[in-house]
Structures are given as structure tokens and as C-alpha cells.
Amino acid sequence: MKYNLLGNSGLQVSEISFGCMSLGEDHVENARILHQALDEGINLFDTADLYGQGLNEISVGRAFQGKRDKVILATKVGNQWRKDGSGWDWNPTKAYILEAVEQSLQRLQTDYIDLYQLHGGTLDDPIDETIEAFELLKQQGKIRYYGISSIRPNVIREYVRRSGIVSVMMQYSLLDRRPEETCLGLLEQHKIGVLARGSLAKGMLVNKPAQPFLGYSAEEVKQAAAAIQLVSNPQRSKAETAVQYVLHHPAVTTAVVGIRTLTHLQEITGIQQAPLLSEEEIQQLQKSIKANSYSEHQ
Template sequence: MKHKQLGSSSLSVSEVSFGCMSLGADRKADIKLLHQALDRGINLFDTADLYQQGENEVTVGSAFKGMREQVVIATKVGNQWRPDGSGWDWNPTKKYVLQAVEHSLQRLQTDYIDLYQLHGGTIEDPIEETIEAFELLKQQGKIRYYGISSIRPNVIREYVSRSSITSVMMQYSLLDRRPEEAVLPLLQQQQIGVLARGSLAQGMLAGKPAKAYLSYTSEAVQKAAHAVQAISGKTRSAAETAVRFALHHPAVTSAVMGLRTEEQLEEALQLGNTAPLKDTEVEALQAVLPAVTYEQHR
């Protein structure tokens, strides 16, 4: 598994990373899967305090207790569960971030988080206050780096210009090339690493039935899936080609894959060992459909 530097940080992360949101309710089996991933070269594990009302963090923390230095743990903050458990509300305030990190540290059984990410964000947020919280946590040594998980160009630009974010997690695939217009070039220029999620477009680029996606019709989606299959030929699987498309962009550091089973883990590990796409292959895929662009939050 190839490892790459995340932005301008000192974090070296696997080219394919483990999205923990997909883990189930069998903690023993989940911990076994996390250990297998680490043993095979995956070292970035992404969770959030939102997932399973914090139980996802508990699983990750239990898995890597005693081997903390071997892993890069990323988690997220900003979605506050209501006391009655009926749902959550957006809360990016400094006060809440400073409270939430303590709970995440406790659940993760660690005294520091490698990458603490704002789990969303709007242009109406108290952005300066949120940044102050992250910077304070860095000073205190409770987090090493921070980033945001967002697909909103206007929000991303604010954090790029006003903060020292290390990374941005965003959806990016052959069927969602919206980041290519302005966001990816900006992040590449500023040496901010991109963690790409959704590279299989809900599995439709890897064999699942086509349906309408963003502004694409189901027919257009099927056309893209056929192109991925054609480029793959006999040397790659469709999933490998789809993820390699996302990883081909120089701004992208790692593809975050949601993993739940050993079979999915094996596929993800194979992705990490697959040769990069050639420029001509990427160009052929890009030519299949016109790229969509962001219509909101520009």
C-alpha cells in the first residue's frame, strides 16, 4: 500500500483509507477487520462522533488501544445529538467543539487526535470562532491537525483563506466532478490534502444498477459505468478504475472507502496495489460525460 503526505502536514497516510461509518454492531468482528486493515497497510481510519451516537469512535478506540503510534485517527465534530436521541443539530461554536473533543478523546481512548475535522459547515457559521477552537486544541496538543468535511466551495474558500487546515474531505468521482472546476486546483495550490469519498458513486461505477445521479439521467450513469468497464479491460476491476480516477488528480491524497466486510477490505487493499491510470485513460473517461458544476454555495 502506497503512503502519501497529507497536505503540508507530517502525516503519512495510506492511499486508500478506512471509512469507519460502515462498520456494524458486532464490535468484536469490527475490531478484527480494523486490525486486518492495519496489518495490510491501511493506516488512516476515519470516524465521527455522529456515527452510531459515538459508538463508532468507541470501536476504533478499542481496536487501536496500545498501538496508537501505528495509526492515523481522523474524527469529526459539529453535529450535536439531542438529549432525547431523536436526531442532531448543527453546532460549530467554539464552546461546543471544545466540549465535544473531550468526549471523542475519551471514546477513542487516546490523548490526541491526528486529524480533527469539522463535519460540514455553512457560510453563515461563526467561522472565526470555529477556527479559534481548532487552533486552541492544537496548542493544547489535543489534536495534531484539523480540516473540514465539505463540498461547499464558498465554505472551503473561507477556511483556506482564514485557517491552517490540513485537509478537506469531499465527494469526488467520475460522476461527481464538481470539485474539478475550482476547489481541487485551489487546494492543490495551497498544499491542502483532499480525502475523496464516494469514488464509486454509490457503487454504480462498480456494477450496481444505474439510477439518476446529481443532474445525470440513469442512461448517462450507465454510459459512464460502461466506459469505466471498457477502460478496465482485463487488467483491472471497475472499482479499481473508478477509484484510480479519483486518485489520479494531484490534489487527492487518499480515497476513503466505507468498509464493513472482509470481502470489501480485500477489494480496497487491491485498489491500493493497482497501477495508476494513464493520462490518456483519464482523458477518455472525462470525455464520456460533460462535467457537472456546483449550482449552490458557489
């Protein structure tokens, strides 16, 4: 497995990360998959307090008891569940973040979180207050580094300008090239690592039926999937090609992939043996479908 330094942090993370949201509710089965991922070289495991109303963090925490020094734990904050469980509300206040981190630490059964991420964000947020919370948690040793999870260029720019974030998690794939417009270049310039999620575009680039997606028609989605297949054979699987497209950009530190089964895990980690995409193949993929762009939050 290849490892990359995450932004200006001291974290060396695997180029493939485990998106834990895909895990089920069986703690034993989850542990089996998570342990195998660790054995395959994956060391960054991303969860959130939102997933399963905290059950996801509990499962990850249980799985890595006795292995804490071998893993990089990332989780997220900002979505507060209502007391009646009917849904959640956005709450990026300092008071809530300082409260929520204690619950995440308890569920993860750890004294510190390696990467604590704001799970969204808008320009209407009390951004300075949010940053104060993260900086205080760093000083207290409860988190090592912090970042944000956002696809909004205007929000990302504010955190680049005003905070000490080391990472931004954002959706990026051949079917979502919006980050290429401005965000990836900006983050590369400021040495802020990108955690790219959604590289398989909900599976439509690999094996799921095409449907309209982010302004693309189902027919255009088919064109992109066909290009992935054409570039893949016979050197690499379609999943490997889709992930390698994301990893080709120098701003991207790791591709966060939702893994549900051991078979899926083996397919994704096979990227270690697959040949890299050539510049010609990258251009071939890009020409298969017109790049989309952000229409809001510029």
C-alpha cells in the same frame, strides 16, 4: 501501499483510507476488519462523533488499543445530537467543539486526535470562533491537525483564507466531478490535502443498479459505469479503476473508502498491484459523461 504527505501536516497517510461509517455494531467483527486493513497498509481511519451516536468512535477506539502509534485517527465534530435522540443540530461554536472533543477522546480511548475535522459548515457560521477552537486544541495537544469536511466552494475558500487547515474531505468521483471546477486547483495551490470520499458513487460505478444521481439520468450513470468497465478489463477491477480515477488528481492525498467486509477490503487494497491509469484512459473516462458543476454555494 503508497503513502502521501497530507497537506502541510507531518502525517504520511495511505493512499487508501478506511471510512469507518460503514462498520456495523459488532465490536469484535469490526476489530477483525480494522486490524486486517492495518495489516494491508491502511493507516488512516476516519470516523465521526455523529456515527451511531458515538458508537462508531467507541468501536474504533477499542480496536486500536495497543496499536495507537501505528494508526492515524481522524474524527469529526459539529453535529450535536439532541438529548431525546430524535436527530441532531448543527453547532460549530467554540464552546461546543471544546466540549465535544473531550467526549471523542474518551470514546476513542486516546490522548490526542491526529486529524479533527469540522463536519460541514456554512457562511453563516461563526467561522473565526470555530477556528479559535481548533487552534486552542492544537496548543493543548489534544489534536495534531485540523481540517473540514465540505463540498461547498464558498466555505472552503473561507477556511483556506482564514485558517490553518491541512485537509478538506469532499465527495469526488467520475459521477461527481464538481471539485475539478475550482476546489481541487485551489487546494493544490495552497498545499491542502484532499480526502476524497464517494469514489464508487454509492456503488453505481461498480455493481449497483443505476439511478438518477447529482443531475445525471439513470442512462447517463450507466454510460459512466460502462466506461469504467471498458477501461478496467483485463488489467484492473472496476473498483480499482474508479478509485484510481480519483487518485489521479494531484490534489487528492487519499481515497476514503467505506469498507464493510474482508472481501471488499481485499478488492480495494488490490489497487496496490493494479497498473496506473494512463492519460488516454483518464480522458476516455472523462469523455464518457459530461462533467457536472456546483449550482449552489459558489
